Amino acid sequence: MTYPKELREMTRLAEKSYPFMVFHNRCDGAKQGQSILYLHWHEHFEIIVMQQGSGIFHIDSQPYEVHPGDVLFVPAGGLHVGYSTCEGDVAYVSIVFNGSLFNDYVHDGLHAKYVQPYLEGRIQLPVNPLLHDSGCAAHYRLLQEAIAEFKAKQPAYQLIVKSQLHLLFTLLARTFLPLQLPERAGSRFMENRERFKTLIAHIEKNFADKLTVDEAAGLLNLNPYHFCKQFKKQTGRTFVEYVNVCRMNEAERLLLEGELSVTEVAGKVGCDNPNYFTKVFKQYKGVTPSQVRR
Missing domain, CATH: 2.60.120.10 (Jelly Rolls)
Structure with a gap:
């Protein structure tokens, strides 16, 4: 998928x-x-x-x-x-x-x-x-x-x-x-949903960027604790997990294309350490990057 x-x-x-x-x-x-x-x-x-x-x-x-x-x-x-x-x-x-x-x-x-x-x-x-x-x-x-x-x-x-x-x-x-319920009862919720749509779209377009939880929370003018709680509600994953899913899905696509080495793919998705990249990739995909390539 x-x-x-x-x-x-x-x-x-x-x-x-x-x-x-x-x-x-x-x-x-x-x-x-x-x-x-x-x-x-x-x-x-x-x-x-x-x-x-x-x-x-x-x-x-x-x-x-x-x-x-x-x-x-x-x-x-x-x-x-x-x-x-x-x-x-x-x-x-x-x-x-x-x-x-x-x-x-x-x-x-x-x-x-x-x-x-x-x-x-x-x-x-x-x-x-x-x-x-x-x-x-x-x-x-x-x-x-x-x-x-x-x-x-x-x-x-x-x-x-x-x-x-x-x-x-x-x-x-x-x-x-x-x-x-009256219409206005859900107005705050609808506004909050739209704010998170914008942030998630930003993450998916710029998943290789180094965006910390504090920085992401700041984009929505939320404190980090409230931000993490709301992000998990919206996506079913923590902020870090969601960023990793975006990165590993893109990494899988690049690996299947076969034009870049594993190290180059790691760099493309924002993972400077190839060993860490391999560890995270296996955690989310169940196989190593080399196994996908083969």
């Missing part, structure tokens, strides 16, 4: 008129703690349906453990990342769609009342609705039907998938809309 150069993912959707896509994700032979979804965000909504194995997804700083059958709702613009919590095969489906999928409902008063507030980001569905209302499980058949429709691609499947997603949001809104 390669790590992206940019934190923002430009997700490819099926077509402009029906902006949705279904991705089948697999990580065979995953190790515990291995990344199964790189840290990123996008302007689209995402629904994660766990199919095999187990994992933990950090979505907007909160961890959610998942097992087969579990469903998570990632809000548009939400930072999310996933790690395996098992040894073995891991598989999940991501249903990604843009809120513009439902633009033709814009003049419908009931849509404006029940669904539009979620599409506009004024309020958000719970990431794991089952933690709040077990009755939501009955609605998840719509997701399985949408996945099957997308796979079969029978005539007018786009209309069916669109209808199923809209029905799902309407049913969930029926449950949660009366319970939603």
Whole structure:
């Protein structure tokens, strides 16, 4: 699994008129703690349906453990990342769609009342609705039907998938809309999320730079203790671990290209000591740089 150069993912959707896509994700032979979804965000909504194995997804700083059958709702613009919590095969489906999928409902008063507030980001569905209302499980058949429709691609499947997603949001809104907190309750959290997006994008573009915890905290005007606590919530890793993951993923890419020596690769990713580089690389990748090269 390669790590992206940019934190923002430009997700490819099926077509402009029906902006949705279904991705089948697999990580065979995953190790515990291995990344199964790189840290990123996008302007689209995402629904994660766990199919095999187990994992933990950090979505907007909160961890959610998942097992087969579990469903998570990632809000548009939400930072999310996933790690395996098992040894073995891991598989999940991501249903990604843009809120513009439902633009033709814009003049419908009931849509404006029940669904539009979620599409506009004024309020958000719970990431794991089952933690709040077990009755939501009955609605998840719509997701399985949408996945099957997308796979079969029978005539007018786009209309069916669109209808199923809209029905799902309407049913969930029926449950949660009366319970939603006022908009301003989450405003500080949203502002904090945007600040960390900027920092993480900076790290991923400049991972070879020597950036200390104190310096990183200073960029966000936070004290180091609070910064470390918030960074772990956002990414599921400590600041040092996250920088190392970025460096080792880039190192793996350079090693596979085969144009640079191990020492040169170490220097490219900000590790001046080749022995230390080898130690860290094996810690994160399970093999030495030389073994990757072979």
